[in-house]
Amino acid sequence: xRRPFLLCALVALAVMLTGGGLLAVRTSAQSATPAGGTxxxxxxxxxxxxxxxxxxxxxxxAAGDLRVWGPNALYDESNTxxxxxxxxxxxxxxxxxxxxxxxxxILFADGSTLELQGIQLAGAQPSTRTIVGGSGQxxxxxxxxxxxxxxxxxxxxxxxxxxx
Numbered sequence: 001x002r003r004p005f006l007l008c009a010l011v012a013l014a015v016m017l018t019g020g021g022l023l024a025v026r027t028s029a030q031s032a033t034p035a036g037g038t039x040x041x042x043x044x045x046x047x048x049x050x051x052x053x054x055x056x057x058x059x060x061x062a063a064g065d066l067r068v069w070g071p072n073a074l075y076d077e078s079n080t081x082x083x084x085x086x087x088x089x090x091x092x093x094x095x096x097x098x099x100x101x102x103x104x105x106i107l108f109a110d111g112s113t114l115e116l117q118g119i120q121l122a123g124a125q126p127s128t129r130t131i132v133g134g135s136g137q138x139x140x141x142x143x144x145x146x147x148x149x150x151x152x153x154x155x156x157x158x159x160x161x162x163x164x
Contacts, residue, residue: 112136
């Protein structure tokens with residue numbers, strides 16, 4: 001009577017060991033796959049085109065108002081050379097200070113893009129955005145973008161950490 005139980009136990013043990021072996025092989029293969037590298041770009045946006053669209057007549061911004069911009073030129077880190085890249089996007093105000101939910105596209109001169117989302121804090125406060133994808137040379141990109149505007153909001157320094 002114990003033989004069927006013993007046979008079932010041995011078959012179950014064999015399946016577990018075989019499954020474990022396959023898992024180990026799969027894990028080893030994944031570990032051997034080189035991870036994508038991280039690239040850092042520093043770009044300075046010249047905020048030449050920005051429009052606020054207010055929902056109702058008021059003395060200032062309110063939740064639900066819309067800010068759109070672009071295309072705004074992106075210069076190199078020294079802010080001397082136009083890279084040919086542009087920034088354009090929109091931001092929906094969350095409050096009267098115009099902290100907003102942001103969607104932004106950076107379009108590079110070769111046609112590649114980076115898609116960004118995040119919360120833009122009010123005024124000249126620095127903020128961080130998430131890279132949610134890209135195209136062209138940035139296809140499958142992830143990462144973050146740290147943004148620091150000047151007090152007058154005319155220049156926005158963007159430190160872009162891209163992982164491919």
